[in-house]
Amino acid sequence: MDSKERVCIFIDGSNFYHSVKDTFNLHDSQIDFAKLIGILRKDRLLIGTYYYNASLDIKYNKEIYWKQQKFFADLRKIPALHIILAHMRKTEQGGKVHYSVKGDDIHLAIDMVSFAYENLYDTAILVSGDGDFEPAIKRVQKLGKKVENAYFIISRSSLLKQVSNTSIILDDIISKYMKSDDKKDK
Numbered sequence: 001m002d003s004k005e006r007v008c009i010f011i012d013g014s015n016f017y018h019s020v021k022d023t024f025n026l027h028d029s030q031i032d033f034a035k036l037i038g039i040l041r042k043d044r045l046l047i048g049t050y051y052y053n054a055s056l057d058i059k060y061n062k063e064i065y066w067k068q069q070k071f072f073a074d075l076r077k078i079p080a081l082h083i084i085l086a087h088m089r090k091t092e093q094g095g096k097v098h099y100s101v102k103g104d105d106i107h108l109a110i111d112m113v114s115f116a117y118e119n120l121y122d123t124a125i126l127v128s129g130d131g132d133f134e135p136a137i138k139r140v141q142k143l144g145k146k147v148e149n150a151y152f153i154i155s156r157s158s159l160l161k162q163v164s165n166t167s168i169i170l171d172d173i174i175s176k177y178m179k180s181d182d183k184k185d186k
Contacts, residue, residue, distance in 0.1 A: 004045040008121040009037060010108050012128030013053030014101040019129065019152035023171060029071040030178055034078050039173060040125050040150060047121050049081040050111055052104040054088040060097070084111070109136035116140040123148060126164070129155030137163050 017028045037049050055072075058065040075081055086103030112124050113136050124140055126133060129151040137147045137160070149164035151157070153171050161167045 004043075005123060006047050006121045007041050007044045007123045007125055008047045008112075008115055009040055009049040009125045009127065010112050011049065011051045012104065012108060012126075012130055012133075013051050014104060015128045015130050015155055017053070019155040019170075020174065023152050023154050024174065026178070027067075027071075029067065029074070031174065032178065033075060033081070035176075036174075037078070037081070039176075040127070040148075040168075044123070046080055047115075049078070050084060050108070051075055051081060052084045052086065052108045054086045054101040054104060057088055057090060057099065060090075060099070084108075105130065105132055109133060112136050113139050116143045116145045121145065123165075125150060126160070127151070127170075129157050129160065131157030131159040134159050134163055141165070 013028075020026050020028050020031060033049075037046070056065045056068050072083055075083055084104075084107050086101055086107060089100050089102045091098050091100070108126075108128075109132075112126070112133075115121055116124070116139070123146040124137075125148045126137070127150045134157075137149075140147055141163075146165040147163075149160045149167040150170055151160065151167065152174075153169060156169075
């Protein structure tokens with residue numbers, strides 16, 4: 001029987017997108033997710049990577065919508081990567097249209113806790129800086145699982161860092177995981 005540590009990676013897609021955009025002025029499609037997953041899992045057994053986000057509204061901007069769909073299609077090519085789509089809420093304020101992802105965090109938290117109950121992993125790697133995940137982390141740990149938090153400085157939560165078993169700052173390593181075409185442009 002293989003005694004290798006089992007890991008599941010849970011990526012808060014919206015948090016990741018905004019952190020990469022605000023920190024590096026990059027789109028998340030410029031990141032080589034397969035390589036990033038490799039560095040996060042290390043030499044451990046990867047059970048699965050779960051990426052949570054929502055599809056954009058095609059009526060708002062067809063070009064951006066299709067770029068996102070291509071990004072999702074590229075992610076789906078990565079072995080053991082699963083995309084879980086929530087929904088996009090459209091609101092208007094002062095004549096401006098605003099979109100926000102709704103339901104992604106709850107799906108991520110439920111999966112992280114459910115998979116722990118089902119004993120599918122030994123360590124959860126949470127890629128997010130959202131402090132709202134603190135109760136899910138505590139529940140997972142109560143079940144005897146470890147939680148690693150991978151985050152960007154711009155979106156970090158001191159609470160997540162405090163409750164997680166370990167943490168890794170993605171700012172320090174993300175430039176190594178840009179797709180090769182994008183490195184040439186920099």
